[in-house]
Amino acid sequence: MNAFFGSEWQDCPSGMVRAVRNPWSQEVIDTVPVCDDNTVDNALRALQQGVRGLNEISNEGLGKVFRGAAELMKESAEDLATL
Structure with missing residues (x-):
């Protein structure tokens, strides 16, 4: 299994x-990889x-990113609620 980073x-x-x-139910809903120390360091x-x-992005730029993320979450609210 792979991990997403970088x-x-x-x-x-x-x-x-x-x-x-x-x-709540203890039902297994997913699995995640167990990574070794080297992978965690990477x-x-x-x-x-x-x-x-991120430090190179202006506050206005970050605001735009977060507003965009919020809009996507609103559009996907029903799908997200089932997770």
């Missing part, structure tokens, strides 16, 4: 997964680079 899907060499459970480096990129 704007792309990355291999998690362990191949192990962990179940994600609905806290993900953290990608995150740090992304944060640096």
Whole structure:
């Protein structure tokens, strides 16, 4: 199974997964990869680079991004409610 970071899907060499459970019913609703230390380090480096990129965006630009995300969530509210 792969993990998404650094704007792309990355291999998690362990191949192990962990179940994600609905806290109310305990039903397994998905699985996520269990990544090794090296993969986590790579993900953290990608995150740090992304944060640096965010610092270069103006407040107005960030506002536009967040308003766009909010609009997409409104448009998909019914689908999101079933998750």
